[in-house]
Amino acid sequence: MKPAAILSRLPTIIVVGSVGLAFVLAIGGRLTNDGVVAQTGSVVSTRELRFADGPEGSVVVTDAKDGAVVEVFTGENGFVRGTLRGLARARRAEGVGSEPAFRLTSWSDGRLTLDDPQTTQHIELQAFGPDNTIIFTKLLTANGAAK
Structure with missing residues (x-):
């Protein structure tokens, strides 16, 4: 050639x-x-939570078990609002309402996850840094969270 x-x-x-x-x-x-990525940790604590829009643009977090208000986030918590906006979008796409609870889980390997059992959406919260993760970590223990 x-x-x-x-x-x-x-x-x-x-x-x-x-x-x-x-x-x-x-x-x-x-x-x-x-x-x-292998999931290696075991569950340390978990809590079922509901998130709803409150007055003046706030986000009201309630315990799905007893309906107690866990936290009310006002306008300064953009990370919480952005995270929930993404999960709500997936729920709307699948025709799921806002009533079913989300699952917040702390793992023995230091991970913190937020899951939507209705849509199988899964968020590794620690990926967004410690300042953002601490907001959700507090929700696990606020007002006598279940383990």
């Missing part, structure tokens, strides 16, 4: 080789579970 013919095919060879390599690496990662 002439060198000019090889050079004209070189881009095709590179593209096909790159796609093939990506395919092999993807299958290898899937077979070995490389990159999969």
Whole structure:
């Protein structure tokens, strides 16, 4: 084969080789579970909570077990509002109302998660930093939280 013919095919060879390599690496990662985050901690405490809009743009947090008000967040808690907005959007998309409770869980490995059992939405709260995580951590213990 002439060198000019090889050079004209070189881009095709590179593209096909790159796609093939990506395919092999993807299958290898899937077979070995490389990159999969393992959930290693055990539950330390959990609490079922409901969040509702309150007067003047506040967010009212109640314990799903007894209906007691746990906390009322006013306008300064943008992280709480933003987190709940995302969860509410998923509920609306699936036709779920605001009545079912969310599950806030503290894990032995230091993680703090907020789950929506209705939509299977899962948020690793510690990923947003300690200042934002502490807001939700307080909800676990406020007003005699259950363990």
